[in-house]
Amino acid sequence: MLTAQEALDRLKQGNQRFVNGETNHTKLLTHQQRTEMAEHQEPFAIILGCSDSRVPAEMVFDQGLGDLFVIRVAGNIVAPSQVGSVEFAAASFGCPLVVVLGHTHCGAISSTIAALSNPDQPPSANLMSIVNRVRPSIEILMQTELKNDIEKLSMHAVKSNVFASVNQLRHGSAVLENLIAKGQLKVVGAEYSLETGEVSIYDF
Numbered sequence: 781m782l783t784a785q786e787a788l789d790r791l792k793q794g795n796q797r798f799v800n801g802e803t804n805h806t807k808l809l810t811h812q813q814r815t816e817m818a819e820h821q822e823p824f825a826i827i828l829g830c831s832d833s834r835v836p837a838e839m840v841f842d843q844g845l846g847d848l849f850v851i852r853v854a855g856n857i858v859a860p861s862q863v864g865s866v867e868f869a870a871a872s873f874g875c876p877l878v879v880v881l882g883h884t885h886c887g888a889i890s891s892t893i894a895a896l897s898n899p900d901q902p903p904s905a906n907l908m909s910i911v912n913r914v915r916p917s918i919e920i921l922m923q924t925e926l927k928n929d930i931e932k933l934s935m936h937a938v939k940s941n942v943f944a945s946v947n948q949l950r951h952g953s954a955v956l957e958n959l960i961a962k963g964q965l966k967v968v969g970a971e972y973s974l975e976t977g978e979v980s981i982y983d984f
């Protein structure tokens with residue numbers, strides 16, 4: 781079993797391979813490998829990422845089938861089902877690391893800014909459920925000079941939203957709090973650049 785730092789180092793090394801175009805995990809599993817894997821799984825890290833089609837965690841970190849326990853939802857938000865998924869993976873598989881992975885040009889961020897800027901034209905109720913979870917991270921930024929520069933506002937909002945999700949995982953679950961207190965789990969934030977393919981780690 782890897783430590784949290786070892787798991788993080790493995791992700792960083794994989795991302796560097798991805799950036800360099802030197803990925804290791806390009807071949808499909810054999811029938812025997814798939815059969816063996818059907819009996820159990822041993823992911824070494826949990827990734828809570830955005831649903832964006834351009835940010836597949838396994839590819840971004842150059843990991844293979846069974847290496848990562850991936851939870852994807854628009855805006856990498858934290859709701860009860862996401863918390864429960866993280867709890868399940870941490871408790872069942874002993875994953876020592878959770879990475880909340882945001883990314884540049886996030887549609888959920890853009891939708892939230894648009895909803896706040898045009899309150900008379902709200903999105904659907906279902907989309908609003910996502911917007912309302914992203915909203916606190918952006919409302920505080922809209923009280924600064926960033927409100928006059930949408931591009932800069934969006935850039936800062938991505939990191940702010942990642943921080944909010946990290947904070948919710950660290951302090952919104954007795955199960956996760958207990959694992960963190962025992963040194964058995966670490967939760968960090970990260971941002972993927974669509975332009976470069978590089979992941980920046982934020983250890984808030």
